[in-house]
Amino acid sequence: MDKLTVVEGRAYPFGMKNVDTDIVIPAHWLKTISRSGLGKGAFEVLRKEPGNVFDDPEYAGSPILIAGDNFGCGSSREHAAWALADLGIKVVIAPSFSDIFSGNAFKNGILTVVLPQEAIDRLMEVAQTDPIHVDLEQQTVTTQFQDRFQFEIDPFRKHCLLGGLDEIGLTLGQADTIGAYEARAAGERPWLVPAVA
Amino acid sequence: MVKPRTLYEKIWDAHVVERRPDGTCLIYIDRHLVHEVTSPQAFEGLRLAGRKVRRPDLTLAVPDHNLPTTPRRDAQGNRIPIADPESAQQLAALERNAPEFGVRLIGDADLEQGIVHVVGPEQGFTLPGTTLVCGDSHTSSHGALGALAFGIGTSEVEHVLATQTLLLKQSKTMEVVVEGELGFGVTPKDVALAICGRIGTAGGTGYVMEYRGSVFRDMSIEGRLTVANMSIEAGARSGLFAPDEKTFSYLKGRPLAPKGAAWDAAVAYWKTLHTDEGAVFDKSIVIDAADIVPNVTWGTSPEDVVPVTGVVPDPESFADASKRAAAQKSLDYMGLTAGQRMEDVTVEHIFIGSCTNSRIEDLRAAAALLKGKHIASGIKQALVVPGSGLVKQQAEAEGLDRVFTEAGFEWREPGCSACLGMNPDKVPAGERCASTSNRNFMGRQGPGSRTHLVSPAMAAAAAITGHLTDVRELLEEKRGEVVA
Numbered sequence: 001m002d003k004l005t006v007v008e009g010r011a012y013p014f015g016m017k018n019v020d021t022d023i024v025i026p027a028h029w030l031k032t033i034s035r036s037g038l039g040k041g042a043f044e045v046l047r048k049e050p051g052n053v054f055d056d057p058e059y060a061g062s063p064i065l066i067a068g069d070n071f072g073c074g075s076s077r078e079h080a081a082w083a084l085a086d087l088g089i090k091v092v093i094a095p096s097f098s099d100i101f102s103g104n105a106f107k108n109g110i111l112t113v114v115l116p117q118e119a120i121d122r123l124m125e126v127a128q129t130d131p132i133h134v135d136l137e138q139q140t141v142t143t144q145f146q147d148r149f150q151f152e153i154d155p156f157r158k159h160c161l162l163g164g165l166d167e168i169g170l171t172l173g174q175a176d177t178i179g180a181y182e183a184r185a186a187g188e189r190p191w192l193v194p195a196v197a
Numbered sequence: 198m199v200k201p202r203t204l205y206e207k208i209w210d211a212h213v214v215e216r217r218p219d220g221t222c223l224i225y226i227d228r229h230l231v232h233e234v235t236s237p238q239a240f241e242g243l244r245l246a247g248r249k250v251r252r253p254d255l256t257l258a259v260p261d262h263n264l265p266t267t268p269r270r271d272a273q274g275n276r277i278p279i280a281d282p283e284s285a286q287q288l289a290a291l292e293r294n295a296p297e298f299g300v301r302l303i304g305d306a307d308l309e310q311g312i313v314h315v316v317g318p319e320q321g322f323t324l325p326g327t328t329l330v331c332g333d334s335h336t337s338s339h340g341a342l343g344a345l346a347f348g349i350g351t352s353e354v355e356h357v358l359a360t361q362t363l364l365l366k367q368s369k370t371m372e373v374v375v376e377g378e379l380g381f382g383v384t385p386k387d388v389a390l391a392i393c394g395r396i397g398t399a400g401g402t403g404y405v406m407e408y409r410g411s412v413f414r415d416m417s418i419e420g421r422l423t424v425a426n427m428s429i430e431a432g433a434r435s436g437l438f439a440p441d442e443k444t445f446s447y448l449k450g451r452p453l454a455p456k457g458a459a460w461d462a463a464v465a466y467w468k469t470l471h472t473d474e475g476a477v478f479d480k481s482i483v484i485d486a487a488d489i490v491p492n493v494t495w496g497t498s499p500e501d502v503v504p505v506t507g508v509v510p511d512p513e514s515f516a517d518a519s520k521r522a523a524a525q526k527s528l529d530y531m532g533l534t535a536g537q538r539m540e541d542v543t544v545e546h547i548f549i550g551s552c553t554n555s556r557i558e559d560l561r562a563a564a565a566l567l568k569g570k571h572i573a574s575g576i577k578q579a580l581v582v583p584g585s586g587l588v589k590q591q592a593e594a595e596g597l598d599r600v601f602t603e604a605g606f607e608w609r610e611p612g613c614s615a616c617l618g619m620n621p622d623k624v625p626a627g628e629r630c631a632s633t634s635n636r637n638f639m640g641r642q643g644p645g646s647r648t649h650l651v652s653p654a655m656a657a658a659a660a661i662t663g664h665l666t667d668v669r670e671l672l673e674e675k676r677g678e679v680v681a
Contacts, residue, residue, distance in 0.1 A: 017519045018398060018498055022638040027619045031263065031283035033237035033290050035351075045640050068519060070399035073432065074638060075617075076334035077235065078350035099368075099402060099434050100334060100348055107352035154366070155219050167352075168248070171360045174215065174223065178251075178362055181214040181225055189211075191455035191463040192227055193254060194322060 001109045003164035007090045007134045011064035012053045013127040015120070016046075019067060020074030021101065025083040038079055039086030054087075064132055066123050067094040071112075072101025081108040091134045093141065095120055106157050107167065111136060119149045136162060201473035203370050204437050205405045208345040208470070212328050214362055224365050226357050227327035228344070230313045231258040231300065233291040234619070235332030239355035240294040251361045253299035257322055260288050260305050261312045265621050266582050266609035269306045276306075284620065298358070311585020311611040314338040314552035318422065319587055321451025325440035325467040330357055335552045335635065337428040341421035342448070343440035343470055345405070348429065369479040371404040371433065372472075375412040377486030382669035384562065385420035386554060386633065386652035388412065389427035390492040394502030396482060401433030404480065407472060408438050412486045418447040419558040426553045427635055430499035439471040491668050493539050494637045494650040496527035501637070503539060505655065505667045511535035530639055531647050532627070539665050544649065546630035547572070547579040547606070547660040548642070551616035554633035554653050555584030560592050563657040564600040566671055572605035573663030579606040580622060582614040604660070618643040631659035 029041035043054050053059055065084065071094040072080060081104040084092065092105065093113040102112045113134065115123070119141070123132060126143045133142045136158060141149045160167060171178075185192060202210070214223040236258070243250070250256060263284035271277055279285040288305060295302035303309045309316060314335055317323040325343035330336060332354040339346035353363055373392060406428050413421065421438045428436025438444075445464055448454045455463045490504040501524075503510065512524035512535065528535065533542065549555070549563050560583065572579050581601045583589035589611055592598055598608045615622040616634035618641065624630045626645025633656050634641075637648035649665060658666040 017523055020498075020636075020638050022617075022636070022641055026640055026644070027617045030234050030619060031281070031287055033241070033286060035238050045644070070402065070432070073398050073402075074334065074429075074636060076332060076336075076348035076350055078238075078332075078352060081350070096399060096402065098399075098432065100350060104350035104352065107350065154221070156217070156221050156364070167364065168242075168246070168356050168359050171223065171356065171362060171364070172248070175360075177215055177223070178225070178360060182361075185211075185225065189326075189463075189466060191324070191459040192327065194453040195456055195459075 001164045001166060004090060004109055004111055004161045005136055007063050007111070009064060009131050010059055010062040011066050011123065011127040011132045012059050012062050013124045014053055014065055014067050015124050017068035018070045018073060021072055021077050021080040022074055024072065024080040025077065029083070030077060030079050035082045036086060038083035042083040042087045061088055063088055063090045064134065065089050065092045066120060066127055067092055069095045071097050073098040076100045078104040078108070081105045081110055085110060093120065093123060106161070109161065109164070111161060113141060113151045115141065115149050115151055122147060201476040203472045203476045203478060204343070204407055204439050204470055205345065205368070205370050208326055208328065209367055211326065221364055221366055223362050224328060226330055226361055226363060227255060228322060228329040229256045229357050230317055230322070230329070230331035230336070231256060231354070232262060232313050232331070232333065233260040233287040234262045235351050236294065236354055237287060237290040238351050239358055240290070240298065242355045243298070243358060248359045250298040250300060250358045255361065256300045256358070258291055258295045258300050258302045259310060259313050259316050260291050262613045262617065262619050263287050264305055264612040266612050266614045269610060280621070308586040308590065311588065312552045312555065312613055314426065315555060315584030315588065318342055318418070319451065319585055321448050321454030324448065324454065324463070325444060326470050330363070334429045335426050337434065337436050338422050338426040338552055340425040340428065340435055340437045341418060342444055343438060343467065345435055345437065347434040368405040368434070369403055371401060371406050371480040371482065372409050372478040373406050374410040374481065374483045375486050376410040377412065379412055379486050379489060382491055382654065382672050383489050384652040384654060385416055385423040387489055387492045389424045390494065390499070390502045390650060391484060391489045393427065393431045393499045394492070395484060396431050397500045398430060398498055399432045401428065401431040404433050406433045406436040407478070408436060413438060414441070417558060418443055419556045422556065423553055427499070430635055440467045491652065491655055493655065493665055495531065495533060495539065496524065497530055497637055497639045498527070499635065499637060499650060501527060505539050505665060507539055509533045509535055509537040509539065540667060541664060542629070542649070543575060543664045544629045544631045544659050545575060545577045546624050546628060547576060547656050548615040548630055548632040548634060549653055549656050550580065550582030550584070550614045551634035552584065553635045555582060555588065557588050557591050559633065559653040560588070560597050561595070563653040564597040566654055566657040566661065566668070566675065567604040567606070568600050570604055570661045572660045575663040576605070576660060577628070579660050580609060580615055581606045582609045583611050585611045606660070615642050617641060618646070624648070631656045631665060
């Protein structure tokens, strides 16, 4: 996974609330058996509308997406995160995210930044014309107009994103601890191993 | 004295492999269901890294999302090829990956095949007090049996396959209490929709729900599966029911459930799985059962709920500006106008199925209304899709298939079907469906499709009249016929 430290660039001033992952990537795109190439299907339905931000040359290739409340609700499809990554998005900023989506985003090197609605409103305004600067180390979102918004992030997620770490590799390093748990659980709850069908 | 704990906290504590200083825990996963859509990239990841599945015996693979619901084998038992090459490729990937990694596969034409969330409980793979995951958000369903069950993304699927664990932060707890008795014609689906309408699709974000109160205690396991299934539509990744005698008798004798002495030990443990007296929830939602009526959705979010006797809301009636804009967008998409009576909305499609409402009780409820009736002339397609081959077999043994087909329904093979536009069962653009599924998102049942979420009985009622209908009127009629 690529390291993520500082992201600077234009941002899609999207702002829509309750964007479900069916909107991010419709189901017919889920038939792939690969992680790449899904950017073509990102926001497919919305992109049929003339004047949508995703096809506006002003924002082409923006690494940041500014969204509304409850972004990524609904289906657990990680294809939503893959589609955003394929579109070149590295940071999504919103007042809140669904739990499943923010986990999926993180696992694909996408930073989800939670900021209050007032900050979102301000960033939506700036994004119309100017770039936005996100610094993961400092946990800040800033603009050239002296805006400075501090955000919270889980320390483990921060550590992994900064280092581009592979979470599975890290956990496999604890195989002994997992084995010890399994042995204990098998003693306490022997029925956990399924009966043979 | 031991601090009183909620059911969620008890299951969580029993699965902590390691607690980190920042509060993140490595949580052991007891059960992993795998389907063809969210697993190919996970298996590919394992293969590329030279990793194995740690516990194939705790993993079960079932294809469901892509499968056509038309026959899968010809008279000679040969596979009828899936027309869509991409769907065929996903099924083929699962059929290749499962044996390669030693995972048991229930195949597309096996009697036990069905929607993963129907198959898990039915096979006794889902057990109380276990942690259960699947790369599908409706994994919350399994909470009906007292399993801490939640949907995960594909990277997490790969993480569980490789390590049998997940790194998680403990969720907050929310109790959803419904006391009293459900009114005439009110079903578990109406309760689930009422909760979504009440707290909104983000209301449960960050929480694990526990369903408490007399309505949930009195509810059948099938009903509980419907309610737990829709926890995610209210934002909660997981929704729990404390296991009770109904749970135990549902599970006893299921193929993968414990047997003999192991069963007795399991039941003794499961009886300890309830929220302790004095345990505190972070949030409490209380709904009076008497306030719940047969519900329908009017918009493109499961929180857009009104009583079937109600009207399409006026976007201007919403307090916040973005909500007003969203409501207007929904109405434009749905082709509805503010103030229109829901019962005047005509439908062209009926879908009875999905992991929300495709179990035997759901089919019985719909068939009870359809017996001796026929779908209205305006209905272009009425589908009934049993949740599994075993549900289908049971329904056929009860003669329900004939009730449906005589009423003009198509009786199909088990799968996810028209709940999502991934297989041939779709609702055409601009057409309207009364659907027992769980999501009325834009384009969910196919590009441009319009979905009204309802209970199985309400779907049957709409099939008979050709428009959204208060099922209580038809039930009254039926009652009259029986008396006469």
